[in-house]
Amino acid sequence: MKISTIETKSYITKSNLPASDYVINPYVGCPHGCKYCYACFMKRFTGHDEPWGTFIDVKKCDKPLNPKQLTGKRVFVFCTTQIY
Numbered sequence: 682m683k684i685s686t687i688e689t690k691s692y693i694t695k696s697n698l699p700a701s702d703y704v705i706n707p708y709v710g711c712p713h714g715c716k717y718c719y720a721c722f723m724k725r726f727t728g729h730d731e732p733w734g735t736f737i738d739v740k741k742c743d744k745p746l747n748p749k750q751l752t753g754k755r756v757f758v759f760c761t762t763q764i765y
């Protein structure tokens with residue numbers, strides 16, 4: 682498993698999902714590599730050559746979350762990643 686740290690401008694992303702206004706995903710990548718993965722298309726944005734399921738980029742942001750931005754909003758938090 683290749684684990685790296687990447688800089689991001691914000692932990693929060695505006696969502697187009699019908700069930701949420703914002704998404705927080707602290708990682709890019711996943712250690713599981715499921716054959717049915719709905720997120721493996723993300724690999725093309727990462728610059729990784731490794732197969733999906735063999736790398737994780739941990740996002741680091743110097744800007745703290747702004748709770749006021751999320752007040753009353755539906756936020757979907759991705760937390761399925763388990764780093765080995």
Ligand code: SF4
Nearest residue numbers: 711713714715718720
């Ligand atoms: S994100 Fe990870 S756990 Fe979820 S489907 Fe894809 S490979 Fe599997």
